[in-house]
Amino acid sequence: MLRNDPSVSKGDIHGLLSTVLHIAQDNTTSTYKLVRSILKQPIKDPNVKAQMTNCLRNYNDVVDYLNLSNDFYKSADYKNTSLYSSPAVHESLSCNHGFDEVPSQLKPLSEAVKEFSNLSARIGDNFK
Structure with missing residues (x-):
């Protein structure tokens, strides 16, 4: 994903941070929408429903x-x-962490949010 970004190949740290933040935001929006759509469906397990509700708050x-x-x-x-x-x-x-096992449709998006948010924090730390 980042390999195709021109700011990466040019060594432009400002552009890289901008790109990483946008990717984190895009994945967050997708994750929020996914959790919201899951909550609109019938969920039999009250613990899963409660945790999905917590996730919706988390992603908000x-x-x-x-x-x-x-x-x-x-x-x-x-x-x-x-x-x-x-x-x-x-x-x-x-x-x-609220799930015994993270739902398969949620896992890749939440991992992307975590990774790109962490990356943006680390890049931001390197500016003086």
């Missing part, structure tokens, strides 16, 4: 954190870009 928070992170990026405040990307990782993990 991730959307907010990454939006703030992106706003800070746009204002060249890289410390806060990193600071607000980090809780996005935690929220994604919190969703997954």
